[in-house]
Amino acid sequence: MNTEHDWTTTPITPDLVRGALDLEHTERGVLPHRLPARARWQIPDGQLSMAESQPSGVRLAFRTRATAVELDVVATKRVYSGAAPRPDGMFELVVDGRLVGRASAVNGNVLTIDMASGTARTRLGPVETLRFNGLSDDEKDVEIWLPHDETTQLVALRTNAPVRTPPPNGRKVWLHHGSSISQGSNAAAPTGTWPAVAARLGGVELVNLGFGGSALLDPFTARSMRDTAADLISIKIGINIVNTDVMRLRAFGPAVHGFLDTIREGHPTTPLLVVSPLYCAIHENTPGPTTPDLSAMRQGRLQFVAAGNSTQAAAGKLALTMIREELARIVQQRAMTDPNLHYLDGLDLYSESDCAELPLSDGLHPAPATHQRIGERFADRVFGEGGVFATEDD
Template sequence: MERSLITTPLTPDLIRGAIDVESTELGLLPHRLPARARAQYADPQLAMVESQPSGVRLVFRTRATAIELDTVPTKRVYVGAPPRPDGVYDLVVDGRLTGQASVTGGNVLTIDMAAGTTTQESGPLGTARFTGLPDGDKDIEIWLPHNETTELVALRTDAPVSPAPESGRKVWLHHGSSISHGTDAAHPTGTWPALAAASGGVDLVNLGLGGSALLDPFTARAMRDTPADLISVKLGINIVNADLMRLRAFGPAVHGFLDTIREGHPTTPLLLVSAILCPIHERTPGPAAPDMEAMSTGRVAFRAAGDPEEVAAGKLTLTVIREELSRIARQRAVDDPHLHYLDGRELYGDADAAELPLPDELHPDAATHRRIGERFAKLVFAEGGAFEAEPV
């Protein structure tokens, strides 16, 4: 006999991995930057990606065998590109991925990369459903789509819900670019940070912000003020492909970013990571630009539009940035024994690019996310790694 569904009010104590939770007319909207930071920029790209809940999940305990979650997603449509698949909701039961669902409907954000314009149309809510769960008490995690802004509206189950107890695991706070955000990963627990966190036995707070790892002071302050046992900062690709700054500004900006984090976490293990290999930007500076020839065939791709001869005048490439990050890490480590450095090419380098090339010249695919996550776990969380070596 089917049990009737009961509605549990959605409250912030059911949400993990978010920095802030906004109350809306319909429900709750998780954010990955605090309201104070959101008031300090007018960048629609950052506004979009910080509200995409990469690493954010509903966490609760229940004996329910059926779960329904009403949401209003925001879908993205790129003019001239094939339709994007609907975002995926991952159901994790007692630590194991056991189900997936998607939500139709929702808002539609149309992005014209050639014109640099966006338009948004409102749409109806939809429902993610999970049925046939085993009876008995269990810990439930519903990982929200890493690449779809998701407004939470209602939670229904066929048994009562209670907040899950704290896991007791270390909290890993990570900041990076769209690669850390999870672009082109197949589902939310399949992003490389989520895979590394699962392997390392830690709770993830993911501040991977697509196109927006730009050394913004408000991001550093958000990290300073977020409780964490382990911290990593992955820098490089967005600085280059945004053509944001020159070498003279880059070094002091990195120091300032790390100084701010250290104000709130003076002795927390802190890992500075450079970019993975990206052949188009290794020795050619930004900006990155849409590859219109590829777009004409229905494929989203990018090219490096800078001039390598301008590197001598201070323009940044990934090669230049790695050298500077390594130098900064060595300099700071003299007074900061808890600071570590990892060359991102140890996560994805020349041999990997030959086997698993970046499909759009910037972002890894699902298989490459898995490889990067496994490599990170082995290099950083395993015995002798930066995050294993020091007790917290």
């Protein structure tokens, strides 16, 4: 029988990593990325660089008889100047589909962000070892889900029994792109983000390209999706377009068409779902940009407000109601020649009545219970019987 002293170190290679599009070898370990290198070269700002390196939906996956697992990591902690400390990112151990353990890296690099000035600085920190004990000694499929909101370098994987690549599980691959809500902002743990909840209920393998603040119809994101193997594809577009005030109605429609055209170059007949924005009171009829509420930050709270005004909509500035109408129109138009293109109103996932019951705590992002509700509804409407991603067996 293996003991906890009979450690085997296994190189962290692409065949053990799911949900990442690239692995970067750094001086300290392996850094999973959710955009490939050719896309990262074109990223124009630090926000997306940070978001795509935060491994939402990324997990190590292997088969083993080990009763103990150790993972050495360097986690990057985010600190917002003037705001309350953020909780440590969560690592979750899933065995044969069942959550059996959680751990956090308390120490690591520290990224300090000043939202008022738009500046950031990083202080390097130590490697930390996470340990999961008490597993059964039978052969099992193990996944270690990495934090959805904490950039994590993987330094070493150790087990007290050999590991091997798990065999194919036959599940379809679901490729999803969206905003910080899709990445999992304010979810308590990586398996608790709404896409992770929906993927588990839908019985699919998730590749999550939800990028905080950066679902902006970037061509390099569309090309990355075009070139990524997938059986099912969805894009959730709108809130970041308003947040950043990045375009007007005149530019939005052609940008959506171009994004869909690029995806279709690589996936001409794959089921493709366009999801419009969830309910967000501050921007339903008021355009962006979105700004942090500085008075709230002085009280140690992170809160967001709309800096536009409703009269600007007449000049083509975008609010969420306008975006939903335009997305519905575009999908209806394109579906005449693309029967595998579909539309889902984001209000079917989270509506004004949901907000009254489960409000967005900072004005933008759902709480853990809301992520669960959104994931369950998506699974029911999209993966369930009669849904556009339903399997033939359903």
